[in-house]
Amino acid sequence: MKKRIAIFASGSGSNAQKIMEHFKKSNDAEVALILTNNPYAYVLQRADNFEIPSHIFDKQELYETNKIITLLNNLNIDLLVLAGFLWLVPQNILKAFPNKIINIHPSLLPKYGGKGMHGERVHKAVLADKESESGITIHFVNENYDDGEIIHQSKFKIDKGDDLEMIKFKVQQLEHTHFPKVIEGLLKKMKSI
Numbered sequence: 001m002k003k004r005i006a007i008f009a010s011g012s013g014s015n016a017q018k019i020m021e022h023f024k025k026s027n028d029a030e031v032a033l034i035l036t037n038n039p040y041a042y043v044l045q046r047a048d049n050f051e052i053p054s055h056i057f058d059k060q061e062l063y064e065t066n067k068i069i070t071l072l073n074n075l076n077i078d079l080l081v082l083a084g085f086l087w088l089v090p091q092n093i094l095k096a097f098p099n100k101i102i103n104i105h106p107s108l109l110p111k112y113g114g115k116g117m118h119g120e121r122v123h124k125a126v127l128a129d130k131e132s133e134s135g136i137t138i139h140f141v142n143e144n145y146d147d148g149e150i151i152h153q154s155k156f157k158i159d160k161g162d163d164l165e166m167i168k169f170k171v172q173q174l175e176h177t178h179f180p181k182v183i184e185g186l187l188k189k190m191k192s193i
Contacts, residue, residue: 003029003078003187008085013043015083020050022180029187032075069096101141104179106171109137113146123167136174138182152182
């Protein structure tokens with residue numbers, strides 16, 4: 001039985017794309033569903049390109065119903081992956097999937113995390129504080145933004161001439177390299193439990 005992954009994304013979905021590519025030929029796991037709160041998100045086109053079903057939801061459906069839990073259970077989802085998903089995961093989903101929801105964040109947490117800290121805002125803060133390094137953090141999700149147990153961190157040196165675009169590029173390279181592999185490692189651990 002293949003392990004089944006559901007990806008939550010709000011935007012372009014470049015990390016979702018790398019995860020879909022990584023598991024396309026896997027015998028052990030597959031991306032079974034893409035979920036988004038944004039009907040115009042490019043991640044929907046990416047899901048379509050891989051012939052992976054998608055589901056669009058709104059705040060009411062996420063926070064006031066159990067419809068998403070029912071959908072995930074019906075598809076036998078083993079792991080929820082947040083890949084550029086900007087809303088806080090509600091309690092009912094956290095309870096339904098304990099230690100089975102992970103997120104990727106574009107900084108070395110606990111630095112530059114929390115509500116409103118995503119994408120370019122993080123990179124601008126890193127630049128403004130003249131940090132010598134930055135990176136990514138993959139962590140379990142709990143009831144607070146960017147606060148769950150850290151699973152993996154990778155970092156890079158910020159060179160003297162690095163601007164916003166270069167930092168964004170370096171972060172994305174780390175995300176695309178490490179996120180699929182960390183997911184694969186987690187799924188293998190789940191198998192042995």
